[in-house]
Amino acid sequence: MPPPQHGGRPLTPPPHGREATLLPPDEAGHRGSPDSTAFMCPHCEAVLSNPAAAQCDNCLRPLRQQAPVLRVVFPSGELKISVGQHLVLGRDAGQSPVASTFTQYDNVSRRHSTVWLDPSGTAWVRDEGSTNGTFVNGERLPRGVEAPLRDGDQLRLAADVTGTVQLA
Ligand SMILES: [Zn+2]
Numbered sequence: 001m002p003p004p005q006h007g008g009r010p011l012t013p014p015p016h017g018r019e020a021t022l023l024p025p026d027e028a029g030h031r032g033s034p035d036s037t038a039f040m041c042p043h044c045e046a047v048l049s050n051p052a053a054a055q056c057d058n059c060l061r062p063l064r065q066q067a068p069v070l071r072v073v074f075p076s077g078e079l080k081i082s083v084g085q086h087l088v089l090g091r092d093a094g095q096s097p098v099a100s101t102f103t104q105y106d107n108v109s110r111r112h113s114t115v116w117l118d119p120s121g122t123a124w125v126r127d128e129g130s131t132n133g134t135f136v137n138g139e140r141l142p143r144g145v146e147a148p149l150r151d152g153d154q155l156r157l158a159a160d161v162t163g164t165v166q167l168a
Contacts, residue, residue: 039051041056041058041059041061041063042063043056043059043061044056044058044059044061046058046059048063051063067082067083068083068117068121068167068168069081069082069117069167069168070082070115070116070117070123070149070165070166070167071165071166071167071168072115072155072163072164072165072166073163073164073166074101074161074162074163075161075162076101076102076104076105076161077098077100077101079098079101079115079163081115081116081117081123082117083117083118083119083121084116084117084118084119085116085117086114086115086116087114087115087116088111088112088113088114088128089101089102089108089112089113089114089115089157090102090108090109090110090111090112090113090128090130091103091105091108091109091110091112092110092111095110095111096110096111096112102157102161105157105158105160105161106160107131107132107157107158107159107160108130108132108157108158108160108161109128109129109130109131109132109158111128111129111130112127112128112130112134112157112158113125113126113127113128113130113134113141113157114126114128115149115155121167122148123148123149123150123165123167124146124147124148124149125141125146125147125149125155126141126144126145126146126147127141127142127143127144127145128143128144129143129144130143130157130158131158132157132158132159132160133157133158134155134156134157135154135155135156135157136149136153136154136155136156137153137154138154138156149165149167150165150167151165151166151167151168152164152165152166153165
C-alpha cells in the first residue's frame with residue numbers, strides 16, 4: 001500500500017493537550033499486580049523492568065530466583081514443602097511431622113508416602129508401602145516408585161483423602 005498523499009501540505013501534529021489525553025498513563029498497562037515490591041532488586045531496591053532477568057540492570061548483581069515451593073492442599077490441612085525437604089505423610093506422629101493432618105483417616109497408613117521438591121523445582125511423591133495405596137490423578141503408584149507431581153495434580157492417600165498439588 002503506497003503512503004497516503006498529503007498534497008504537499010506540511011503535516012501538523014495534533015494539539016499537544018489532545019495527544020496527551022489519548023495516551024494511557026505510563027504505568028497503567030505494565031503493572032497488573034498490586035504487589036509492586038515483588039519486582040524490586042533485593043540489593044539496591046531499584047524497580048526491575050524485567051523481574052525474570054538474571055541480574056539487576058541497575059546494580060548488575062545477580063537476582064536470586066524466587067525459590068519454588070510445593071503445596072499440597074488437603075481438606076484437613078495444607079502442607080508446604082520447600083526445596084530439599086522430604087515430608088513423610090502418614091498417621092503416626094513418630095513417622096510423619098504432619099500426622100495431625102491425617103489422624104482422622106483410618107485407611108491412611110502410619111507411614112504412607114513421601115513428597116519432596118528437588119533443586120530443579122520438580123516435585124515428587126513416593127509410596128512408602130502403604131496398605132491402601134498412593135494415587136496420582138487416580139493412578140496407583142507401585143511401592144517405592146518415584147513419580148513426578150505437577151501443578152494441579154490430585155494426590156490421593158487410600159480412598160479417603162485427596163489433596164491438590166500447587167507448584168509455584
Ligand atoms: Zn540492583
